[in-house]
Amino acid sequence: MNINRLKQIIKKLIYPFIELLVKPDERKQIFYTNYFKRGKINNNLIVYEAFHGANISCNPYALYLELLNHKEYSHLQHIWILDGDQSEVNHKIKKGTLIVRRNSLKYLKTLATAKYLVNNNTFPPYFQKKQNQIYVNTWHGTPLKTLGRDVETAKVSEHSNVQRNLLHTDFFIAPNLYTAKKMISAYDVEGIFNGEILDLGYPRIDLTFKSDYNQVKRELGVAADEKIIVYFPTWRGGIHSHRDTSHEIYNNYKQMSSSLPEGYVLLLKVHHITQKYFVKNGLGSICVPPEFDPNVLLAVTDLLITDYSSVFFDYLHLQRPIIFLADDWDEYRKERGFYLEKSDLPGPLCSEINEVNYWFMHLDELQYNYQDKLKECAGRYSYHDDGKATERLVKVLFGNHAEKQSVLNSYRITEKNNKTKILLYSGGLNNNGITVALVNLLNKIDYNRFDLTLIDYNLNNPTSIGNAEKINPKVKKIYRIGDWNRGIIEYYLHHLILGFGLRSPILKKIVPKSLYIRELSRLLGNSKFDISIDFGGYSGFWSLLFAYSDVKRKCIYQHNDMWQEYHKIINGSYKHRKNLGLIFTLYNQFDSIVSVAESTRDENLLRLGKYIDEPNKMVFAHNIIDFEKVLKMKDDATYFNHNSNDYLVTNIKDDRNKLVIESVVAPSLNCTNFINVGRLSPEKGHENLIKAFYELSKEYKDTRLYIVGEGPLDKELRKLIKQLDLEESVVLTGHASNPYSLINKCDCFVLSSNYEGQGLVLLEAQILNKAIISTNVTGARSVISGKNGFLVENSIEGLLQGMQTYLREGITPSSYNYEEYNAQALRMFYHHVCGWEVEPENH
Known part of the structure; x- marks a missing residue:
């Protein structure tokens, strides 16, 4: 064992104890987890918090006073949460009421053991409601100012903890219907909020009547x-x-x-x-x-x-x-x-x-x-402002069955629906084919039948945030905030699973399932889903959470030849080995393992079948294409002339006080223009393509090659282009906001990949009626045949032959019925992913 490996092991062994000693936030979570797992609920304990512990006020205070004024509730123990100045305590609370400082050890225990939790704002990100606890959220006013996702200048995930608290709420108390609807919509919980929304008026307004x-x-x-x-x-x-x-x-x-x-x-x-x-x-x-x-x-x-x-x-x-x-x-x-x-x-x-x-x-x-x-x-x-709102709330929480039902029947707002609810991990929302496929799928799903929620990490880069904005607005978005609640033993078990997967019976027995169930519960609260889809398929974290969830039907996608992905090396290290080594051993926990093309499914079944006890779980469902967008954007091009050359704009960026315009020399009618679109990553075979084009350019001077995309090999490919003296004829465009206008202006599309999931860009090139050359590899051969393109050997020689054939003989472009293609792809999704009985036609 080398010294670096030994250091990593020692670090992981002592890390939990370092957290306990020097990291307050992690220490709080470890102690809270202990109380959460082992603490018993005190059925007589009610906790009040207002404005993150800033004071004793608002709706929680009105409820507190109401309960104190009735002898039948004298058995209740009251705790107020305060953070900082406690000068108002003697003025506002009665003898016997306890004060607990927010985020103290006593606070952690109280949150985990009190039967009733009353808040007018939010509990911290580590809070999650235990079974049999009752969480009452009253919020703190009718909104004049916009909230949540309605705040245009807010960060995409800034409202995450409010949303998370709402999902844990059993009773949301609204002063009016307007507020209820704004809160549910602005915090993106419509359809997945499983508590009761009660339009019964604000308890705090009763204080005005009683003064x-x-x-x-x-x-x-x-x-x-x-x-x-x-x-x-x-x-x-x-x-x-x-x-x-x-x-x-x-x-x-x-x-x-x-x-x-x-x-x-x-x-x-x-x-x-x-x-x-x-x-x-x-x-x-x-x-x-x-x-x-x-x-x-x-x-x-x-x-x-x-x-x-x-x-x-x-x-x-x-x-x-x-x-x-x-x-x-x-x-x-x-x-x-x-x-x-x-x-x-x-x-x-x-x-x-x-x-x-x-x-x-x-x-x-x-x-x-x-x-x-x-x-x-x-x-x-203010139609409910009659001085009796608190009385109504008390009946809901503590009244007999008849009293409770009377209030619920009179003031309940029904916001639930009977749609099939899907929870979907989006895959990080980077600039790649997975994101394009996701956006396309979410634009075509039948939202009359499905209620769809996307979940991902807390987005913190402009690319992911920009791609999130492309998601259909009917899709709800949940972003992970905070860290999971785990104990020290769970920490060690989790890292064992991360390192070794479930390769042995012992590891399968010790997998900390409760940790993964608890984390998904922390994020989703009371929400329930019928189907979970790990659409990314590369994240060990989300695969674990989905694999051990209590969702009825679980699916995971394979967007590529996963065995090849497992062995992919970028910058001297294996890009996906750690995650995929774990994910392969989790496949048996899923009901469907979904490839995006038939040849990809066959290859994945051949290489990974040993991980799957039921081969019929391995299915395929084609990606959806957005042909409307392709056709709309193909002619949406901006040109300008500089030094007698025409340039095509690829990106326009607002960089603070500067407008940055990125462009490339426009395809010329005097040249034959080849184009490739794909992430600059080893599996895309760009090195072979550039070398093949180098050989082609010796014979055909009036040729140009455009490569659209960004990725880890950018510098390496630019160095190769310079070495081969191709800087005038090979153009690396970087990411293009509209690649379709550039494809449309070029003559022939060349796919040089070593393997593909499906090759979505091939379908888009066909929509644009382009001649196509493609390496004969997994995924691509499910799209291209001799009738709609030219398949070549996956080598420099094969790519050279393909481009020579186009220049000498031509390759006939072909189109296809993309509307019928999408209809069939949707049928595949509904059948293989959602579990519908009807088989997709023309399978």
């Missing part, structure tokens, strides 16, 4: 005969970014204070994050104390001033006047986005303090002008 008007005024230090204006600005910032707006808010407050109507006082109530900046800047004393509940404050508010805060929705049922103060509506719309238009607001939108001061002097006019809009908005957003 003693005179007592609240006394607590605020406001005289009984004075009226109250509250300035309630929202928090400005993103999920991971905070902005200090305290000085701006303070200036607005000062200017309004100097122009108040007679008999009015102005109070300032800011968001809990903004409050920290006020304290930091020595301005904390002018704000309503943070422990003073906003909904209690609204009870004595005669006029509300806000900008984009959803607090105005909570205020609607009072039918009192509202002024919106914001000078950046249009800018904020671009930055964040709104669900409502200016005309939807139940009050004037002011951009300057002078406008606010005008309305201060015309309060009767303000009330009169907006009374109809206030009633309209109340009818849409």
Whole structure:
């Protein structure tokens, strides 16, 4: 054993203990896993968390008070989660209630053992609901600003933990139908949310009804005969970014204070994050104390001033006047986005303090002008605000069967459907044939019958994010956030499986199935799927999760000659050996192992049959082609002339303050133009193609070769081109956003691969009616025969012969019925992947 190998083994042996000592996040997960696996649920324990532990407030607080006020719930033990300042504790909680610091060891144990979990936001990424726990998520307002995937400027996976929490939720409490629908849609859980959505009103608004008007005024230090204006600005910032707006808010407050109507006082109530900046800047004393509940404050508010805060929705049922103060509506719309238009607001939108001061002097006019809009908005957003929302929620959680069913029957929103639900791992969404095949398939699936969810790692590169945006919008997307919850023994067992697969009976016995089941549960919560598809077929992680899931039907794709892929070397190392060595031993856990062409299936069965106990599991289903896109884009070309040469634009990139235009010399009518499209990787045979073209160019000077694609061999191939003095006649284009326009302008397509899954690009070349030369290899021979192209020996000589034949004799282009091809490919998918009874025709 060499020294490097020994170091790797030692590192893996001691890594879990290093995590325990120096990595807080990993330490939390290890301890949480221990509590999760071994802790017993306390059926009398109820946990409340609001705004990530920032304070004791909102809907969880209203529920807490309601339960304390009824003797029949005196058996319940209450725990509040706080993070940081606990000065409000004595003011708000009753004797016997425990306070637990967020992310402490006690917090981890509490999350794993409490029967009832109540939150108005999200629990951390390591949280996952145990069986028999009840998770109530109330969220924290009716949305004016866009949420989740509706925020155009947000990162593609920025909302992952909210989505994940929703999927774990048993009861989602909505203040109105509008909020329920926005939340389910914006966080991409429509159709897979398996909890109950209850449109029963917000418990926190009950606090407004129950507040003693005179007592609240006394607590605020406001005289009984004075009226109250509250300035309630929202928090400005993103999920991971905070902005200090305290000085701006303070200036607005000062200017309004100097122009108040007679008999009015102005109070300032800011968001809990903004409050920290006020304290930091020595301005904390002018704000309503943070422990003073906003909904209690609204009870004595005669006029509300806000900008984009959803607090105005909570205020609607009072039918009192509202002024919106914001000078950046249009800018904020671009930055964040709104669900409502200016005309939807139940009050004037002011951009300057002078406008606010005008309305201060015309309060009767303000009330009169907006009374109809206030009633309209109340009818849409606050129709359940009657002071009894908390009572309804308590009946759902703790009432007898009749009480619970009565509320459920009256307030339940049915969002479930009876479609076949498919969970699909996408394969990383890189620029490759797998991604093209995936995008095409997801554009053709019958969404009247199928509900499809794509799952992948948390995307963090522009290529994958761009490809994710190409996915059909009907497909839901789940991105993995956080890491799996595992114990130390599971860590060792997992790495044994990664290293050796399931090659022996002992390894099959010790495989940590519960680890993989638990991780998929952490990501998917209560969701249930009928079919899982490992569409990538190269990731040991996702193959393990899918193989041991409780999904009824499990499928995995083989997009290539997998034995050849196992032996592929790039830059001196085996590219896929570790993952595929494991995946081969997992094939028996799947119901279908799906190749993308008949010859590929035959080759995979021949080489990998020893891993499969039932050979009939090995099936094939052709890739879908997007012929509409090919035909549409073939003429969508942009040219420009430079130094008397025509150039074809291949990519346009927005690089901060620069627009980067990439282009290649355009195919010329004076040349014979050959073209190849494929990732610059060893299996594509580009070295042989370039060497064959070198020999061809000695005899035929007026020829040019375009190679479209990117990959690890880019530098090596460019070096070869330079060595052979082919820089004027061989063009490496890199990735092209529209390869079809370039193919369309060339004369003959050449596939030089050593093996293929199917050779999707061959089908696309046929759509464009191109003459085709292809090596006679796995996958390609399922597409090309003597009638629709020219198959050649997989060698330099074979490729040279093919190009010579085209130049001397010509190769007749041929088209095919691509609509019927797609129909048959879909039938194959439905039969072999989805398990439909009907056999595909012309099989």
